[in-house]
Amino acid sequence: MIPAKFDYVRADSVEHAVQLLQESDGEGKIIAGGHSLLPIMKFRVTEPGKLIDISRIPDLKGVRVEGNRIIIGAMTTHHELANNPIVNEKIPVLAEAARQIGDIQIRNRGTIGGNIAHGDPVADLPAPAIALDAGLIVHGEEGVEVMELDGFILGPLITILPENSIVTSISLAIPPSHAKSTYLKFFHHATGYPVVGVAVVAGTDKEGLIDYVKVGITGVGDVTYRATAVEDALLGQKPSDDVIESAAKLAIEDVDMGSDLFASEEYRANICQVYTARALKSVLL
Template structure:
């Protein structure tokens, strides 16, 4: 469990990061909190020739509201995301999910940018990111660009992030003011990783009908996904027990559900349904 030899350099700015990535000829890897990258290096799944530390770039911190979105700096730690008042007020499901990431040491060092950009199928934050229609703001060789979260996750540890690019911040849609949200997960007891994690943002109008539904699911397969079948089944309907139960049975339909030593495919499919139903029901109490 010893990584191969590598060089280490601390970047001074976002532009410096991009230049260092270009100069590394594909051998450079960005390190922030390190909780995603270092385990892979120890097992020699990845062997970068150079680590580029971005932890001391001030522009990668902070939270602000821009029009109808909340913009969160990529270097915000899970603890900072969980405790930030702007996030709690406007997009509390993100705060709820960040509060459940790993353990206290991971939350103190791990970052929101790393959690999402790494493309790990068992990361927590992709679920609320999908439910909040997140945009990743990146800087690369051609300057600044924006990538929507829909389609960003291509496979295990594979994303649509261009080569020699760095995520600088993530913006999240602010849902209508009458909505409620929740993040629930069934997790590995030793690590806290979700076997299934479900993020729900739900709005009910004055007639008692669902008029806003967003569902993001992580942990159950190769990539996190939007459970659009559930959303379509609920929208415009009264949220009775029967309607919720029927819609929740569709929770696995939009994902490529996986199987491993911890949980079979059929078990994960059932968990997707159970935790979607629980998350929805928790908002109607």
């Protein structure tokens, strides 16, 4: 469990980090909190020749409101997310998820940028982020662009992040004021990672019909995904136990369930449906 030899350099700005990536000829990796990267380096899943530390770049921290969206710096830690007043007021589902990540050491060092951009299929924050229509603000050789989180992750640890680019912030939609939210997680007792994590943001109109619903699911497959079949089944319906149970069965539609020694495909499929129903009921009933 010893990583391969590598060089280390600290970037003092976003532009400097991009420059260092260019100079590394594909051998460079960005490191922030390190809780996602270092374990796979120890197993030699990846062997970067150079680690580029962005943890001291002040522009990569903080939370602010821009119109109907929240912008969060990629270096903002899980602890800061969990306790930020803007996050707790406007998008509390993200704070709720952040409080459930790992242990206190991980929450103090791990960052939202690393948790989302790493492409880990059992990361917590991608579920609420995708339910909040997240966009990743990316700085690279060609300038700045916004990449939608839905479709950004292609598979375990595989993303469409352009070469020599870094995620500098996350943009998240502020839900309607009448919407409520939750993040429910069934975690692996040895690791704390979600076997399934379900984020729900939903609300009803004055007639009691569901007019807003977003469901993000992590842990059960190769990528975090929006359960759009569930959303489509619920929109315009009056929430009830039967309506929600029926819709929750669609949470596994067109999803390849993961399987390991802890949980089979069948078990993951069942618990995904159960937790989706529980999350929806806690918000809508």
